[in-house]
Amino acid sequence: MDVNAAVAAAAAIAGVLTGVIAVLAFRWSEREQKRPTRSSLHTDAVLPPGVDTVLSVLRSSAVVLDEADAVVKASSAAYALGLVRGGKLAVEPMMQMARDTRRDGEIRQVELDLPRRGTGRGEALAVSARVAPLGSRLVLLLVEDLTEARRIEAVRRDFVANVSHELKTPVGALSLLSEAVMDASDDPEAVERFAGRMQIEATRLTSLVQELIDLSRVQNDDPLEDAEPVRVDELVAEAVDRCRHQAGAKQITMAAGGAADLRVWGNRGQLAAALGNLVENAVNYSPARTRVGIAARSVNAPGGDHIEIAVTDQGIGISDKDKERIFERFYRVDPARSRATGGTGLGLAIVKHVAASHGGEVTVWSAEGQGSTFTLRLPEAGAARDRAHQQSVRHERAGGAGLDEEAGRSTPTSPESTAYETLPAPEVLP
Secondary structure, three states: OHHHHHHHHHHHHHHHHHHHHHHHHHHHHHHHHHOOOOOHHHOHHHOOOOHHHHHHHOOOEEEEEOOOOEEEEEOHHHHHOOOEEOOEEOOHHHHHHHHHHHHHOOOEEEEEEEEOOOOOOOOEEEEEEEEEEEOOOEEEEEEEEOHHHHHHHHHHHHHHHHHHHHHHHHHHHHHHHHHHHHHOOOOHHHHHHHHHHHHHHHHHHHHHHHHHHHHHHHHHOOOOOOOEEEEHHHHHHHHHHHOHHHHHHOOOEEEEEEOOOOEEEEOHHHHHHHHHHHHHHHHHOOOOOOEEEEEEEEEOOOOOOEEEEEEEOOOOOOOHHHHOOOOOOOOOOOHHHHHHHOOOOOHHHHHHHHHHHOOOEEEEEEEOOOEEEEEEEEEEHHHHHHHHHHHHHHHHHHOOOOOOOOOOOOOOOOHHHOHHHHOOOOEEEO
């Protein structure tokens, strides 16, 4: 009897111990599951509530680092800029800023020039980096891409400098010539000669001011507000008439042809100025006794039919490096020749903006010593009018959202699209 009681007591004690051990093991397992591991530190769970949502709507590239400098959270823009690679912040100056901020809690900001990924031309990526503590263990890095802002600022500075220089040249010449006229008041021949030079400089100054006004107008005005169907053959005739005197002086033959009865939708004045600039450039940069061709054709495109107006010359041509910049303001392939022809360097910039504001583009094909072909590509009247109406409807539904303005491009086109090959029956114009 005593033996049975002892056995029962031992079994009871063993059961209690087993239960205690099971409870301790269960609680230890729960504690281990709740303990943050190194891998769990890299998830969104360690971020304070709401931070993930805020970072997702920021325009800046965002990176959150933990106490081990591992990336906890990074936006897609941060990966696109190459800031994060392999789960680590790849920019050492930014990493050092994060460490310093984690140590003393101070907010730091610096502007850096970083090498651009995927290019071998040494182009720099300008960024502004700001580091701030996020809680007790995390550090937040915000990076703003300043490359485009710096480019725009550089363009603005260059524009102001170029305008100042271009205005200073004829104004200075007029000042000197006026002094020469005063000194030669008793010499009628000298006065006549200097007066002729003054007229040339005054004409150049007037042209520069007018082109500055035209460039400002095409950038600020919406050409579709007063748009109308414009006959392409009338634009070509107006451009030819504008350059008839210069072409006759150099014995340049001007030939116009292509498809008839084509129409584009837009501002007649701006379109005439754009095509006139292309034809004028072709005449000015062509040798004497050569030929300038102007041709138009309709081209089928997925977004609607387009009209291509090609202007081809037999001039000096344009090198590959210059083709990338010829649509910039005041850029000249040959500055000395431009001064001799009275060019201001704004004509092609105006063409680019007119084409972009009309939903088209201007392209160039050229080879040194073989001439150039500039092609103005615009939506046909029907397609452009329909698209303008759809944009107007979207504008009203959006409550004031403006019409989208497409960026002008200057991608080269093939020589098969030259005006000579699209002249089935050219009309030779004296």
